[in-house]
Amino acid sequence: MAGTSQNPERPVQHVALYARVSTAAGQNPEMQLRELREYVARRGWKIAAEYVDRGISGAQERRPELDQLWADCRKRKIDAVVVYRYDRFARSLRQLVNALEEFRALGINFVSLHESIDTSTPNGRLVFGIFGSIAEFERELIRERVRSGVAAAKAKGTRLGRPHVVVDAARIAALRSQGRSWAAIASQMDVGEGTVRRAAQKSAKNLSETAPASALASMPV
Numbered sequence: 001m002a003g004t005s006q007n008p009e010r011p012v013q014h015v016a017l018y019a020r021v022s023t024a025a026g027q028n029p030e031m032q033l034r035e036l037r038e039y040v041a042r043r044g045w046k047i048a049a050e051y052v053d054r055g056i057s058g059a060q061e062r063r064p065e066l067d068q069l070w071a072d073c074r075k076r077k078i079d080a081v082v083v084y085r086y087d088r089f090a091r092s093l094r095q096l097v098n099a100l101e102e103f104r105a106l107g108i109n110f111v112s113l114h115e116s117i118d119t120s121t122p123n124g125r126l127v128f129g130i131f132g133s134i135a136e137f138e139r140e141l142i143r144e145r146v147r148s149g150v151a152a153a154k155a156k157g158t159r160l161g162r163p164h165v166v167v168d169a170a171r172i173a174a175l176r177s178q179g180r181s182w183a184a185i186a187s188q189m190d191v192g193e194g195t196v197r198r199a200a201q202k203s204a205k206n207l208s209e210t211a212p213a214s215a216l217a218s219m220p221v
Contacts, residue, residue, distance in 0.1 A: 013045070013046055013079050014046060014048035014077060014078055014079045014080075015040050015045045015046060015047050015048060015078070015079065015080045015081075015082055016047075016048055016049050016050070016051060016069055016072065016073070016078045016080070016081045016082070017033060017036045017037070017040070017047060017049075017050045017051065017082050017083075018050075018051045018052075018065070018066065018069055018081060018082070018083045018088070018089055019032040019033050019036070019050070019051075019052045019053075019083070019084060019088060020052070020053040020054075020056060020063070020065075020066075020088045020089070021052075021053075021054055021055065021056075022055065022056065022057050029052045029054060032084035032088065033050060033052070035084065035113060036082050036083075036084060036113065039082065039111075039113055040082060045080065048077065048078060049069075049072065049077075049078075051065040051066065051068060051069040052065055053065045053066060066089075069081065073103070073106055073108055074106065076106070076107075078108055079107075079108060079109065080108060080109035080110070080111060080120065081103065081108060081109070081110050081111070082110075082111040082113065083110075083111070083112050083113065084112075084113055084114060085112060085113070085114045085115060086112040086115055086117065089112070100119065103119070104119070115127075167189060167191055167195060167196065167199040168189070169199050169200065169202070169203035170203075171189070172185055172189070172196055172199055172200050172203070173200065173203065175188065176200070182196055182197055
């Protein structure tokens with residue numbers, strides 16, 4: 001019996017198969033594809049395209065065939081994506097949940113054959129909801145570990161954030177008096193233009209609090 005899309009007005013007609021094999025010797029995507037084709041045939045769906053990344057680790061950020069799959073999904077050429085196992089598709093549970101959220105927004109179903117994830121069915125949507133809860137729990141644990149780490153570092157007197165950049169304000173003033181631009185001074189001192197400007201402003205402020213007005217009149221700005 002044919003499955004139905006998350007949008008009842010958009011039945012599943014065009015299915016994308018995605019397979020991936022890593023660099024390990026002897027791996028062949030045909031085993032994955034054969035099972036995927038048989039599954040799609042049983043559902044009465046039509047295969048629109050097959051996307052296969054060969055010799056690519058799941059840890060890699062960019063995968064040519066997966067990128068093309070996403071491009072076609074966003075053009076609404078695909079009604080459902082079917083994979084052998086979710087670890088062939090996503091690098092982590094969090095990435096899987098994010099992908100499923102985008103599929104849901106696009107009205108595209110997702111099937112992972114060996115984890116029984118099928119968002120075209122109530123049970124599959126329930127499993128997806130559980131995965132989402134686990135991913136959120138994982139995010140909270142990470143945030144809590146980060147907060148604890150920051151608190152511990154502060155308690156030990158560790159300075160957090162970028163290291164402080166010390167610049168020679170007198171040299172900046174001298175270069176400005178020669179008519180140099182802020183960008184030229186920053187390049188010569190090997191710091192950012194914003195750092196140069198802030199150092200000059202701070203120096204001028206300090207002088208304004210201690211020097212008479214006649215001394216400030218000749219300062220470069």
